[in-house]
Amino acid sequence: MWRVTVLAGGLALLAAILFAVSTVAQQRSAATVPDDSAHGLGLIRVLVRRPQWWAGVVGDGGGYLVQAAALGFGPLLLVQPLLVTTLLFALPLGAAWAGRALTREDWLWSVLLAVSLAVFVVTGNPTDGVDRAPVGEWLPTGAVLAGMFVVCVAAAARSRGTARAVLLAAATAVSYGVAAALTKGVVGQLDEGLVALLTSWETYALVTVSFAGTLLQQSAFQAGDLGASLPTMIVGEPVVAVVIGVSVLQEQLRADGAEWALIALLVVVMVGATTALARSSARTSAVPRRSAPA
Numbered sequence: 001m002w003r004v005t006v007l008a009g010g011l012a013l014l015a016a017i018l019f020a021v022s023t024v025a026q027q028r029s030a031a032t033v034p035d036d037s038a039h040g041l042g043l044i045r046v047l048v049r050r051p052q053w054w055a056g057v058v059g060d061g062g063g064y065l066v067q068a069a070a071l072g073f074g075p076l077l078l079v080q081p082l083l084v085t086t087l088l089f090a091l092p093l094g095a096a097w098a099g100r101a102l103t104r105e106d107w108l109w110s111v112l113l114a115v116s117l118a119v120f121v122v123t124g125n126p127t128d129g130v131d132r133a134p135v136g137e138w139l140p141t142g143a144v145l146a147g148m149f150v151v152c153v154a155a156a157a158r159s160r161g162t163a164r165a166v167l168l169a170a171a172t173a174v175s176y177g178v179a180a181a182l183t184k185g186v187v188g189q190l191d192e193g194l195v196a197l198l199t200s201w202e203t204y205a206l207v208t209v210s211f212a213g214t215l216l217q218q219s220a221f222q223a224g225d226l227g228a229s230l231p232t233m234i235v236g237e238p239v240v241a242v243v244i245g246v247s248v249l250q251e252q253l254r255a256d257g258a259e260w261a262l263i264a265l266l267v268v269v270m271v272g273a274t275t276a277l278a279r280s281s282a283r284t285s286a287v288p289r290r291s292a293p294a
Contacts, residue, residue: 008074009121012082015066020089022059023230023281024097025052027221047218060214064183071184076245077126077253080180080238081117084270087234087277088113094281106280113273120266123259129250131188132202141247142178145240149174153216162228168220169232175213176233177240181249182206231278235271 047053070079088110095102149171156167185202197203220229245251255263 004073005078005121008070008078009082011066011070011073012079013085015063015070016083016086017089018059018063018066019083019086020059020093022056022063023086023090024094025056025059026218027094027230067180068183068187071180072187075126075128075251076181076184076241076249077124077251078121080177080241080245081120081270084113084234084238084274085117087274087281091277091281103280106277109273109276109280112269113277116266116269116273120263120270123266124253124255124263127252127254129245129252131249132185133248133250135201137248141244145174145178145244156219156223161223165220165223165229166232168216168223169229170236172213172216172220173233173236174240175209175216176237177244179206179209179213180237180241181244182209184249230281231275234278235274 067079067083091106091110092102152167152171152174156164156171159167182202182205186197186200186206189196189200189202217233220233223229253263
């Protein structure tokens, strides 16, 4: 059992490295798109002409495939929290790309995040639930998440600047958190053959939320204030995935008594460290924004 856990954890860390490359490349590419070119698919039409953005796409695709493999071996409660280590790799990469040095605070938060994640995995000992759940069991949680998604997107359409970036990032987090849970179900069907895969509702739902997440992520990066949007994405995605893992896929943490207090403390530390590192990553990898030509 422990070998499977180690394998899932190792794959999750490899996915985090690939996502780090993708995040830095896509941040730097999307942030320089003028506002008048950033609406809907217009943003994608600009980005597809940029080699740097394609480097991010390759990193994203590779990271997703490795993440899917990790979810094939381990629960969402293990894989998704480990993916926040994307920041541990994105921070020095972004700093090097921008020619900046990391601060003492960056190193402190990095150590805190790494230690808290390690203790969380050992103490919580996340257990597998089921790979798939009937539509009826998805409905309560799915309805709440869909409502949050619609509210965020609708509010973002009427906002600008930091507020727009945060709202789009929140919608992105919902999309990618749901996508992670659906990926676990799709991976679980691979042994059943192509017909089962093509006739499963999870497959089409996964394609839909993944496309929505990609478009919203690029829009959030372009909207401004990466220091607000990136923490929202990085913290929000595993939270959404963990909620689905517990409420829909029946995953659990094996903890007793005082261990729950320790887990609660670890979650607070992880959220705080993730937020601080995401803001620092946004600062170190940020590029000057460009306005539309007059």
